[in-house]
């Protein structure tokens with residue numbers, strides 16, 4: 409790959425509705441769009457997913473900028489790259505900062521696929537031409553409000569409902585939803601809001617036929633999750649605790665989870681995501697693709713990854729209009745009968761909506777490689 413320069417655009421977009429988790433609420437999203445240009449003028453695209461505050465992981469929009477500009481981009485330009493898998497090694501001297509790494513690596517993967525005139529999903533070894541998707545719904549003001557929201561998303565065909573829980577808004581909420589929708593594929597996400605002392609309380613969730621409980625305990629824990637999994641029947645899915653291939657291997661080995669949510673940004677890119685996927689396939693651990701309320705470029709990367717065969721559960725990659733009044737890609741991502749048709753055009757398969765990209769850009773910087 410003959411790289412010429414990189415353009416970092418910082419964007420600010422506003423969600424249609426605030427998104428509320430056990431950590432709090434937000435509505436504005438700032439992030440970077442990475443355009444990696446080769447000497448022939450072909451561009452590959454990536455999107456950063458860190459939020460403005462470090463409540464989900466330690467990274468933020470500002471740390472992403474610092475890491476990309478001061479460490480990762482200089483490493484990228486240091487010597488030639490032949491395949492995107494080499495980026496993992498190249499960035500290895502930099503500890504963690506996975507979301508910054510993934511943003512750049514995503515652009516390298518897209519460029520590689522475009523240079524080979526191939527859709528990204530095929531470059532990754534994906535097999536599906538459509539993917540199943542679910543929806544993640546933030547904490548609502550009342551169970552009635554939540555039930556109404558779920559109904560609207562079920563009408564749109566989403567194949568699985570994920571609701572957020574936190575202490576004080578858990579068992580009763582799940583019971584109300586189950587009473588109303590006895591058979592809907594349903595799961596809960598706690599974003600680390602509980603401790604092992606809550607295990608008897610969490611055990612009550614076993615009565616509601618949930619697909620899984622996502623990240624009930626601390627963001628940096630596996631040991632307590634393994635203890636909890638022995639006490640409850642509902643499968644535990646790890647999100648925040650899995651930040652690398654080694655984390656996934658260890659979590660599976662000690663029985664800390666029965667399912668893994670793979671987020672490209674959280675684990676440090678598509679190459680690691682694929683490695684985790686392949687290992688989970690060998691160990692018969694189902695995986696699904698998590699979301700970070702991405703705009704279109706990040707969403708397109710999630711779609712491509714989800715075409716790998718062990719993504720057997722619907723992911724959080726909902727359609728563009730669930731988040732944004734206008735997306736930065738064209739066509740926008742649409743969901744029909746709970747499925748997204750995987751684009752067959754080269755690279756991420758969607759075009760950039762330049763009007764939207766310019767409208768949402770707050771700063772821009774070109775760096776020669």
Ligand SMILES: O=C(O)CCC(=O)C1=CC=C[C@@H](O)[C@@H]1C(=O)O
Pocket residue numbers: 429464544597599647698699700701702724725726
């Ligand atoms: O729709 C999406 O993109 C997924 C939304 C979602 O559930 C999450 C996004 C970001 C952080 C968390 O709150 C949460 C998650 O933990 O999976």
Ligand SMILES: [Mg+2]
Pocket residue numbers: 597599622623647648698
């Ligand atoms: Mg989660």
